[in-house]
Amino acid sequence: MTEDQDQIPDWENTYVYGRNKEPYHCTLIPYKEALTQARPIAPYFRMLNGRWKFHWVKRPADRPHEFYMPEYDVSEWDEIEVPSVWQLKGYGIPIYTNIKYPYSVKKRRIPNIDHDYNPVGSYRTTFKLPREFKDHKIFLHFGGVKSAFYVWVNGKEVGYSQGSMNPAEFDITDFINSKLNTLAVEVYRWSDGSYLEDQDMWRFSGIFRDVFLYITPQVHIRDYFARCEFDKDYEDATLKMRTEIFNYGGDKITDYRLEISLKDADGHHVGTEPLINEKFDIDLLSKATFEFQAKVKRPFKWSAETPYLYDLIFTLKNPQEEIIEKVKCKYGFKQVEIGQDDGLYINGKSIIFKGVNRHDHDPDEGRCVPEERMLQDILICKRNNINAIRTSHYPNDPRFLELCDQYGIYVLDENNLESHGLRRKLPASDPKWTGACVDRMEGMVERDKNHPCIFMWSLGNEAGQGDNFREMKNAALKIDNTRPIHYEGDYKLRVSDVFSTMYSTPKQVKEAAEYKKTRSSLLSRVKPKQYKGKPRILCEYAHAMGNSVGDLQAYMDIFEKYPNCVGGFIWDYIDQGLRKSEKGKEFWAYGGDFGDEPNDKNFCCNGILLPDRKPNPSLFEVKKVYQNIEVSAEDLLKGMVQIHNKYRFIPLDFVNLTWELTANGKVVQNGELGVIAVESGAGKKLKIPYSIPDAQPKTEYHLKITAKLNKDTSWASEGHIVAWDQFQLPLDPPEVTPIDISRTPILKLQELTNIYRIKGRNFEIGIGKKSGLIESYSYNEKELISKPLTPNFWRAPTDNDRGVSAFVSLIRRFITKTSWKKASQKRKIKEQNIEQINPQIIRASYKFKVRNGKKPLQTTYTFYGTGDIIVENEFIPKKDMIRFGMQMAVPQDLNNVQWFGKGPHETMHDRKTGAAVGIYSGNVEELIHPYVSPQENGNRTDIRWIKITDVNNSGWYIGDYGETLLYSSLWPYSMEDLENAKHIHELPRRDFNTVNIDYRQKGVGGDLPVIANVHEKFKLKKKKKYYYCFRMRPYNAEEDTDAIFREKLPEV
Incomplete structure (x- = not known):
């Protein structure tokens, strides 16, 4: 200086x-x-x-x-x-x-x-x-x-x-x-x-x-580094150790002895005892570094699937053979390599890193994370098939790494270096910052080098480029040359040993998988020769902010197909909300809630978990897409399936397989298959011993196969579901015979001042003359509609829908496509016709002029003497749609919901792989999801029918009638409430429940931060005709839901 x-x-x-x-x-x-x-x-x-x-x-x-x-x-x-x-x-x-x-x-x-x-x-x-x-x-x-x-x-x-x-x-x-x-x-x-x-x-x-x-003591083992090298068959290993011993005393020491022992998990010595026994001398006030190695026959290997740990014990003795000091280390035999196919290999097996980015965060203690929270995070990972964590963006508490060693999590350990707001200026190649950057890198590598969980070092995050990164890499390699070096900001791939990017789309990932010219950042492109020899990894992908993580399967399909694409880390694991209360109501606080300026609002809440570690719905998708056991259909009419073991190191002897066959969601056959011997990476054909049922009219048969732990493990109890798959049997059910309408009660049509009234035996329906909407439905003198059944093209914007407009209010109306918000409100009746077809049937047809419509919205209601209404909607949009559906409100006491569709958790158009078809139930409060920032939530997909009832099991039956399946959600508040609230405690509870009955919503996306970027097949595209049809009718406890579902009303 x-x-x-x-x-x-x-x-x-x-x-x-x-x-x-x-x-x-x-x-x-x-x-x-x-x-x-x-x-x-x-x-x-x-x-x-x-x-x-x-x-x-x-x-x-x-x-x-x-x-x-x-x-x-x-x-x-x-x-x-x-x-x-x-x-x-x-x-x-x-x-x-x-x-x-x-x-x-x-x-x-x-x-x-x-x-x-x-x-x-x-x-x-x-x-x-x-x-x-x-x-x-x-x-x-x-x-x-x-x-x-x-x-x-x-x-x-x-x-x-x-x-x-x-x-x-x-x-x-x-x-x-x-x-x-x-x-x-x-x-x-x-x-x-x-x-x-x-x-x-x-x-x-x-x-x-x-x-x-x-x-x-005055003579002290100050540092050591244990690593190993396997033979070509990955059977026997050479254990290599570098040990640094200090003599703090004022005299030279001679004839001191260092013994190194290796014990297995049962406490038995491995090899000779001690494995290494060496004498040494050290001058006064000096240190000495010693290198040792020993052969170890057929050690158990450490991996995330087999986290076997040995005890490595260092013992110092003086010339009198008295023990001066002992140091113990948990050690796992692990070797990391880049393969000839550009895959990333651990112990000779290529790995797909099914990872998440994790901040050290606790909702009550902030960066000071209690050990029980660390353990909770690891157990959630293990139970949801997550095998890797990136310590974004700094070294975590060493206790967390010890737990990753113990339970089996691969760790990308990241240096505490990010200069995002100034990354074009520093650290770059500026020598003023070299010492600090290298010091940080050395500190991490020296501290963590003995942890088997760490498979790669990262130089930092979003800190630009320059010579200082070369200096950090060189410093790291002087300490540890057994692990590759990662840095996403190395856009020209001059420093990083892997080709890492953030938020690449599946298309871009596939370009690299096939060695084509592709992007290394938004503004940089690289040629295949620049990344040949470098595994392709996504250090951040699937931005999980709010209602997100759409089409995760598209990424996994690429990872599994191309060996040079080795996986990625979802951004991120935990919503970084802080617990706060206002007027006795608890909520999750984010940027700006403490008067902090500048701030980036809720951009800290991107997790597949809420701050208290309750799951966001995306977690269920992650668990399914990341699962390591796959069942595929071979010939379902013969009961033949294929079991594929995607684990890299373990056979499937730790799970029992069970199966069940359902008819319209109800179990009709089931059984246990027990343990199916399938080695790692292998497959096996299997016959499921079910009887092919006689197909019944309008009956779906689903086969579900589930893999459950057959004994307790360190991370989950016996019976925990590890994986599942479900298939619909390709049966051809007979046609349904329509009911005899002549035997049903007659209808009366009355034209009043403001409404058309349709009266049946025990019900009365009102259609607004100016609105063209079903405004009321009274059944047994109880009103079942609180707000009219209205066309809906809007949703309470998700974080991805809001995009950057959430942070820049001036562009909000342009980014979030608010023209669809008022499309229904500003609709006008262009044509209408209501007629009595016969004594038991009345039909009302409307054409609405709707903003953004290429042609009018055509809505048809067909009313039957049974109380049924068939609602049909047809529309061709001029712009891509956000939603195509209808919305109404029902009385608050209609609070119990049962449905036949995907569940039990929230699913979206592009996030439903992780849900199975079945019959599920819950009350309205249980169906909504409390995203940190309120937004569209609670949706269920692929619905055949949904039942909304009161405590007496009376209310509404709503069923798909156009064979397109329905999407539906219920809220105890309005869509306006949901859109206006900034925090969950601001959402009121109304005296009605909002019911959405949709054809579809567009997907939620998530490839890019705060940009929906919905994949094409999950869009509602302009200039395409959309049609859907549903049946709605009052329901009472004496009725059989399945019988209603299988009914067919006469066509008009």
Whole structure:
């Protein structure tokens, strides 16, 4: 540094990112005896988490300058929990922004920070040392502090650190005393390091990971790196170890011994005991690095499917054979390679990474994620066929990686580097940033290098290009050359070992799969020779913001067909909402809800899980598309199917197969197939022993085959459903005989001032003369319609529908195609005709002039003496439609819903692969879905019939009558309520329920962030004729729904 730089505060100096910090090393705690606990215990370790004294100010000038002195009185200070983020403990506000830097970061005066708004948190605590700490080296460990901090012990400055997602350790041996010790930490919310931490996330600060002390002997195993290399058959392995040993003492040591042992999961020694036994000497105050290797016969291999872990135990002994120290590591035998087919291989098998991006986020604790939440995240992954996580966009807590090792999750470990809002300027090739960038990369790789779950390192995210990325890669490879290096921002593919992109469409992914010229970014294209030898991976895809993740199957079809396309990571796993209450109502807060400016509203909520980890509907789609057992139909009339095991390492001996055959949703045959022996990657034909039923009129027969765990596992209980497939039997049912209309009651048609009235035996229907709509239906003197049955071309915009207009209000009306919103409201009757066809049938026909219609909307109602109404709609749009359907409201007490269609969860036009056809039920509250930002929700697809009833099982029957199947949803509020609400607690509960009866909605899309980008087959296209028809009638408890469904009314 120059003399001028000495005058710059550390937290504005790019050349200062640490002072007196210990070199990075792997995660380890030494013991006198190796222990079995996941977390270390006393006396060799002392956790300092807990209640600390805390003082917060808005700007550095106001901080208490000498608070670190033991005699400084902090008795009147507040207390704060460590670890935590202070914004969620009442100090300052959380800020959510995606690309834009918070205003304290001065983009025009890089790397300056606003001195008038850079909050400082001053922390104080005290501790006593156990007797066992005497005569040992004592280290102080911070797992994560954001964004910069100073440390004092007993009034003396120990050091300084930046790089908030990596650990910082300090040797405090010479600072402590045998009595009460005072630890003081001064944390700055913003620093020059904040320029490298512009991730799409909440901006929190504080001591948010564990703080602890640990001791080491004077001769200490400071670091080690274990890796392996298999033979060509992937049977036997060579275990290679690099060990770094420090001699902190004032004398040279000789004839010390290092023993390395390997134990299997049952505690049995593997190979010789010890596996390695070497003597060594080290000069005083020096360190030495040793390389060892040993042959291991037929080790169990680690993978996400088989997460087998050994205990690797390092033992130091002095010349008297006394144990000085033991260190234990969980180790998995795993080798990562890029294959000749450009696939990514683990232990000789090509892998499809069925992944998600995961932020460290908790709805109550923010970045400070409790261990039970980490475990919950992993269990949800395992139970939903997710096999990989990208730590977007920073190293996660090491405990999370330990759990990934244990349960089996592949991890793409990402460096804490993103400069999205300034990525054209920094870090680029600017030498001012080289040291900080390399330090961050080294910190991650050194800390995490022994975790078998990590299959690839990432240099960062959305941080531009330049020489600094080459420097980071070189630094990483000096530490670990066994894993490939990833970086999506390397658009010319000069640094990254893989060809990674964000939000490529299936078409673009297929171009690379077939080695064609394709895009590496929105503005860059690459030729096949540039990416030959580099596996194709999507570090972000299927943007899951709100009601999204359309046509995920299109991606998986490509991944499974082309070996060089190795999968991807859905953006993202968790809606990053924060729990908040207003007037006693709880909701999920997002950008702007804390007065934070600038902000990007709800763009932080892109998860397949809600903030509390309840599923969003897209999770069910992910589980189905990601499943590793596939059943395909061979000859269903002979009961023949094909079982395909898509797992790469395990046979299907851990699941039992069951089957059921349904007739119109009701089970008529079922059975158990038990364990079907199918090796990994193989298939097997299988006969399902069902009897082909005699086809009945208007009856569908579905075969469903389900794979369930046949015993408890570490991640799910026996009976958990791993995979399923369903098929409709190709039977030819006989024609339905129409009912004899002459035996049904007669109808009377009356023309009144404002309505046409149709009266039957126990019902009365009103058609508005000006509206052309069914405005009322009274059955047994109970009104069944609260609002008229109205054509509908609109939906409450999804996040993808709103697109960038959600953030730029001036363009909202152009982006969201609001012309369809008023299409129904502004319709006009062009032609109408109502006539009595015969005593039992009346028909009303209307042609409506509708905005965006190439021809008029034709609506026909046919009324029968049975109380039935057949509703037909035909339309040719001039523009692509959002929805083609009808909407009405029914009384609030019609609250119970049953349907025969896909379910039980919400499905959409392009997101219904994960739902099976069946009969499902629930009340209206159970059918809606509380997306963080209210939007279209609760839809069910492929409906044959739906029943909406009260507590007496009386109400409406609505059935498909045009063989197009229906889509339907019900809400306890209006569509206007849904569109106007910004948070879930703002949605009222009305005295009616809204009912949507649709032909279709367009798909929800999700290939690109906040752009629907619906695939062609899921659009409602302009200039195409659309027709659908449904039957509606009052329903009472004595009736048989299936019998109604199979009825045929006489044609007019």
